[in-house]
Amino acid sequence: MVIIKLYGGYDIDKLKCIGKGIHGSVYILDSKRCIKIFKKMEFYEKELETLKMVQRDAHFPKLFDWGDKFIVREYIDGIELDKYLRKNPLTTNISLKIIDLYDGIVKAEFSRHDTMLFHIFITQDSTLRMIDTARVMKEAYSCPKLLLKGLKNLGYREDFLNHVKLLRPELYETWGYTF
Ligand SMILES: Nc1ncnc2c1ncn2[C@@H]1O[C@H](COP(=O)(O)OP(=O)(O)O)[C@@H](O)[C@H]1O
Numbered sequence: 001m002v003i004i005k006l007y008g009g010y011d012i013d014k015l016k017c018i019g020k021g022i023h024g025s026v027y028i029l030d031s032k033r034c035i036k037i038f039k040k041m042e043f044y045e046k047e048l049e050t051l052k053m054v055q056r057d058a059h060f061p062k063l064f065d066w067g068d069k070f071i072v073r074e075y076i077d078g079i080e081l082d083k084y085l086r087k088n089p090l091t092t093n094i095s096l097k098i099i100d101l102y103d104g105i106v107k108a109e110f111s112r113h114d115t116m117l118f119h120i121f122i123t124q125d126s127t128l129r130m131i132d133t134a135r136v137m138k139e140a141y142s143c144p145k146l147l148l149k150g151l152k153n154l155g156y157r158e159d160f161l162n163h164v165k166l167l168r169p170e171l172y173e174t175w176g177y178t179f
C-alpha cells in the first residue's frame, strides 16, 4: 500500500528537508517558501498564533498558508547567527541589529523577550530574521538569558553588553538587575 502524505496539497515526500527541530520538520517549497510539519497540535497552534502577531514586522517570516498541523512560511536564505559569529566578529552594527530584533519581540507582545542564537538567521544583506516563534509565550521574562548565554559561549557576552550599554543605556539598566 502506498501512503501519500499530503499536507494541504503539498506532497512532502517530493520535497527536500531543510531542518528538523523538536517540534517538527521543515521542507523547502521554492526560493521564497517552506513548509513546517508539526508533530503536535499544541505547537502548531502556538506557532501559527505567534506568527500572525508579527506579520507587520520584517524580522519574522511571512505567513503564506496553514492547515492540519502544517504552516507554509517564508523561507529565509541565510545562516544561523551562532555559526556566523564563529567566523565573523560581533560588530556594533550586528549588536544594534540584535537589539532591533529584541525590540520587535517586545513590540509583538511576546511574553518571553528572548530567543536562541540559532533561531536568528543572518541574510546576505546582513538582515536579522527570527525563524522559530513556537515558544515565545511559554515563559515570561525580559532579560534575554538564552541569547546572552549563546553569546557567552562564543566569547561575545561582554562585548555585546558593552554595545548595549553604549547604544541603549536604559535597556542595559533594566537587564542589569537580572544578568
Ligand atoms: N523559514 C525558514 N527558513 C529557513 N530555514 C528554516 C526556516 N524554518 C526552519 N528552518 C530550518 O529548519 C530547522 C527547524 O525549524 P524550527 O522552526 O526551528 O523547528 P522546531 O520548532 O521543531 O525547532 C531550523 O533550525 C532551520 O535550520
Ligand SMILES: [Mg+2]
Pocket (backbone or CB within 6 Å): 021, 022, 119, 132
Ligand atoms: Mg527550532
